[in-house]
Amino acid sequence: MAEVGEWYYSNKVKEHFLNPHNFLIEEPKEGEFDAEGEAGNMACGDIMKVWLKIDSKTKKIKDFKWRTWGCASAIASTSVFSDMVTEKGGMKLEDALKITPQEIIKRLHGLPPRKIHCSVLVDQAFRNAVSNYLKVVDKK
Numbered sequence: 001m002a003e004v005g006e007w008y009y010s011n012k013v014k015e016h017f018l019n020p021h022n023f024l025i026e027e028p029k030e031g032e033f034d035a036e037g038e039a040g041n042m043a044c045g046d047i048m049k050v051w052l053k054i055d056s057k058t059k060k061i062k063d064f065k066w067r068t069w070g071c072a073s074a075i076a077s078t079s080v081f082s083d084m085v086t087e088k089g090g091m092k093l094e095d096a097l098k099i100t101p102q103e104i105i106k107r108l109h110g111l112p113p114r115k116i117h118c119s120v121l122v123d124q125a126f127r128n129a130v131s132n133y134l135k136v137v138d139k140k
């Protein structure tokens with residue numbers, strides 16, 4: 001991993017910021033996804049929304065889309081997280097819940113120390129989406 005200076009952004013961060021994966025330009029239609037979750041960052045006022053498609057039998061994540069009113073680090077972190085949970089046929093929910101912000105930062109080849117909190121936004125929004133999904137599934 002590259003040494004990360006105070007405000008140094010790795011090429012990987014720049015790549016995902018300039019070309020975010022699985023980003024939604026507009027809000028999806030009602031019922032288009034199986035679950036949605038939102039999180040806000042009290043420190044900066046930024047907001048993250050995520051939407052999931054989940055295979056009801058295997059509990060694998062078949063699609064992960066997101067929108068944010070957040071910074072470059074939040075955009076890059078969420079882009080990389082969306083790849084991690086959907087690559088190789090999709091991760092099981094229980095495995096995806098084990099992903100830590102440190103793993104996201106590692107895939108980004110680092111984040112400036114003051115931007116670490118930005119990588120937590122997707123983690124929280126994802127956890128809220130899974131919690132909302134499980135509430136609906138439990139009622140069925």
Ligand code: FES
Pocket residue numbers: 041044045046070071072073074115117118121
């Ligand atoms: S400064 Fe708010 S998410 Fe990065």
